[in-house]
Amino acid sequence: MALKFLIVDDSVTMRRIVINSLKTIGHESFVEAADGREAMQKLTVDESINFVITDWNMPEVSGLELVKAVRSNPKLESIPILMVTTRGMKEDIVEALQAKVNNYIVKPFTPQILREKIEAIVITAA
Numbered sequence: 649m650a651l652k653f654l655i656v657d658d659s660v661t662m663r664r665i666v667i668n669s670l671k672t673i674g675h676e677s678f679v680e681a682a683d684g685r686e687a688m689q690k691l692t693v694d695e696s697i698n699f700v701i702t703d704w705n706m707p708e709v710s711g712l713e714l715v716k717a718v719r720s721n722p723k724l725e726s727i728p729i730l731m732v733t734t735r736g737m738k739e740d741i742v743e744a745l746q747a748k749v750n751n752y753i754v755k756p757f758t759p760q761i762l763r764e765k766i767e768a769i770v771i772t773a774a
Contacts, residue, residue, distance in 0.1 A: 655681070703731075729750055
């Protein structure tokens with residue numbers, strides 16, 4: 649199954665890094681959003697998006713709020729979500745997992761780490 653990623657980060661540079669990492673590991677289909685609000689709009693309009701990679705710290709609607717919104721929407725609740733963030737404290741990771749992110753990466757990361765996390769999520773979801 650081909651994955652179409654929604655990359656959510658308020659930093660254009662960080663979105664580029666994630667997209668370039670995805671290209672490095674063989675993925676070619678992406679949509680971008682600058683915050684959780686824009687991400688929810690794109691998710692409700694574009695039904696071909698089947699994987700979300702989101703930052704946590706964003707203005708307006710944070711990544712954690714986005715995760716909770718996706719998980720509470722019956723049409724979207726099963727979409728895999730990978731959180732990529734600078735927040736590496738154990739309490740933060742626990743909070744994200746309680747909100748039902750599928751996996752968690754602390755920045756900075758390598759394309760190899762991104763590949764491993766995505767594959768782990770896809771295998772678990774299959």
